[in-house]
Amino acid sequence: xxxxxxxxxxxxxxxxxxxxxxxxxxxxxxxxxxxxxxxxxxxxxxxxxxxxxxxxxxxxxxxxxxxxxxxxxxxxxxxxxxxxxxxxxxxxxxxxxxxxxxxxxxxxxxxxxxxxxxxx
Amino acid sequence: xxxxxxxxxxxxxxxxxxxxxxxxxxxxxxxxxxxxxxxxxxxxxxxxxxxxxxxxxxxxxxxxxxxxxxxxxxxxxxxxxxxxxxxxxxxxxxxxxxxxxxxxxxxxxx
Numbered sequence: 238x239x240x241x242x243x244x245x246x247x248x249x250x251x252x253x254x255x256x257x258x259x260x261x262x263x264x265x266x267x268x269x270x271x272x273x274x275x276x277x278x279x280x281x282x283x284x285x286x287x288x289x290x291x292x293x294x295x296x297x298x299x300x301x302x303x304x305x306x307x308x309x310x311x312x313x314x315x316x317x318x319x320x321x322x323x324x325x326x327x328x329x330x331x332x333x334x335x336x337x338x339x340x341x342x343x344x345x346x347x348x349x350x351x352x353x354x355x356x357x
Numbered sequence: 358x359x360x361x362x363x364x365x366x367x368x369x370x371x372x373x374x375x376x377x378x379x380x381x382x383x384x385x386x387x388x389x390x391x392x393x394x395x396x397x398x399x400x401x402x403x404x405x406x407x408x409x410x411x412x413x414x415x416x417x418x419x420x421x422x423x424x425x426x427x428x429x430x431x432x433x434x435x436x437x438x439x440x441x442x443x444x445x446x447x448x449x450x451x452x453x454x455x456x457x458x459x460x461x462x463x464x465x466x467x
Contacts, residue, residue: 241399269453280445280457281400296454330399334453346455348392348399 240264241333243349250321251357257317258352260331266311267333271346272304275328287314311336321356328353369464376433378461380446381426387449389422391431394443394460403431403444436465 240263250256260270268289273281285306286294293306303325305317314333318325332346368376382389388407392400406413406422406429413420419432433440443462447455 243399271454280459281455283454283456286452286454294452328397332400332455346402346453348401350399351397353397 239335239347241331241347241349243329243331243352245352246350247353247355249355249357252322253320255317255319256321256354257315258329258331258354260314260316260333260349262312262333262335262347265333265347266336267314268311268336269334270308270314271332271334272306272314272316273330273332275330275351277328281330284316318354321354323356326354326356367462367464369466370436372436372438372465372467374436376436376440376463376465378431378444378463380429380431380458382429382446382448382456382458383427384450386424389420389429390447390455391418391420391429392445392447392457394445396442400445433463436463438465438467441465 242261242263244259248256270287272284274284275281283296284299287306287308289308289311295301303319308314328351330348330351332348334346370376386408388405390405391403393403394400404415404418404420406420408424417434422429429446441464443460445457445460447457450456
């Protein structure tokens with residue numbers, strides 16, 4: 238159980254276009270999803286926390302107008318990279334936290350397989 | 358935000374040997390987690406150790422935590438070629454947000 242999928246798994250786009258990445262929890266409901274970015278041979282950096290039915294919370298230095306997050310249902314969060322540029326090329330990974338996780342439990346997050354974005 | 362930070366190592370070992378990697382962090386924690394990432398893939402949760410625990414085992418994995426030194430280690434015993442991956446530690450810096458360390462790339466040679 239606890240499977241998280243991402244779509245697409247990879248995407249190549251031209252500079253200036255917008256790209257939408259989907260993150261789905263397949264067999265559980267997720268009130269909270271997280272979006273990370275990972276550059277080659279580097280670690281994951283948290284971009285934002287996506288909460289179902291409310292606005293996302295962005296980490297310092299992440300442009301909310303650049304990276305639009307929508308968490309419209311308990312199983313789907315989307316990240317839209319607007320007006321993408323080559324420097325946005327990266328590996329984007331989402332994770333989801335189960336709705337059944339009690340507030341005092343440890344941080345049980347399940348990660349998606351990632352989306353490789355290449356902006357030409 | 359706090360960052361778990363591993364010693365920047367790339368380990369290359371023979372199958373059957375043990376692999377040890379370390380992680381340090383900056384602030385107080387409730388728990389520390391280790392993840393594995395195969396090349397170009399997502400993360401797989403390996404093990405979590407709570408701040409009141411000093412050592413934890415899971416199969417061939419052994420994790421230690423020294424809160425006085427703000428450090429943790431991950432030991433993989435009897436390594437296999439399938440253990441080839443990058444390993445990250447992560448700490449929660451509030452509201453379930455994870456801060457990941459730089460990662461250790463482990464190559465197990467058959």
